[in-house]
Amino acid sequence: MWRRFSKRAAILCGFVLFAAASFAGLRITAAQGTPAGAPRLRWYKGNTHTHTLNSDGDSTPDEVVRWYREHGYQFLVLTDHNYLTNVEALNSLHGAEEKFLVIPGEEVTDRFGEKPLHMNGLNLKQVVEPQGGQSVVDTLQRNVDAVRSVEGVPHINHPNFGWAITADELRQVERTRLFEIYNGHPQVNNFSGGGLPGLEEIWDAILSSGRLLYGIAVDDAHVFKRPWDAGAARPGRGWVVVRAERLSAAALLDAMERGDFYASTGVELADYQIENRTLRITVRERGATKFRVQFIGAGGRLLAEAVMNPATYQIRGDEQYVRARVLDSNGAAAWTQPVPVASSPAPQR
16 A cells, blocks of 8 residues: 555655755755656655564564564564674565565664663664764764764664753764654653653754754564553554665665655555645545644744645745644654755755
């Protein structure tokens, strides 16, 4: 069902590619459509953060992979703490062309003082040891660089776990595009409290500063054997849906680093496009569930809210960026990636 987007959805891919490369001074123009001979893009549901018995999970890699395969995912990254699981045998057993893929990964687990600093390395060639550092930013940067040095893709995990990473610190980390705006673990402080910002507020502060980061959702699952335990770090709470030309690690991660995906805790999009300065989001309806779509700009300002399906927003050109948050009447959400639409400071890399 993740692959049945309308043909028009491919329009957004080219736009997002351009936007990611040119956050400064972008001007929206009419979409030109999909070039003749361009690869056909498909949508793949996946999770980039989960644990097994190889660190602090309660299940074997085989049991973990089986859960995701049987629950409608197309890809999974195993990310045990400071441990890289060999996934060759798992792919031989569970993998299937264009149906399911296991990607090797690791949660590089470090700290600065009392602050836990974790990041995932996706599609690693070898284990990455925690690098340490002289500050929060320095520690994160050293670990990002170590992940890049072995051709992996980094994403920074749960910034509010232990209230460890501020928006200003996260903004300074270079050579990374991805961070978690939702983590399904019950103790990572996704939302604001005690005068401290939630992850979406952090995201908007970073975007408003001119730094382009993409937000991912994960479940950070540890517990597969107690499905009745609402307080456990269970699977199926957060994921990404990635638009790529094929189900391969390279294609999926290239798409994520250019922002061609959305994050979700249960809302599914049927179509997502921009054309003639209009951002259009169509939600896949289910049962009696109702939806509202919030279009958000610089500083986290609510630009508009729509309850029609599809929901549309006419871009004016002074928003700096526009992203969308889709909320349903049963508490689930989805987030699209920010589209830059006006002059702003040059992006940091």
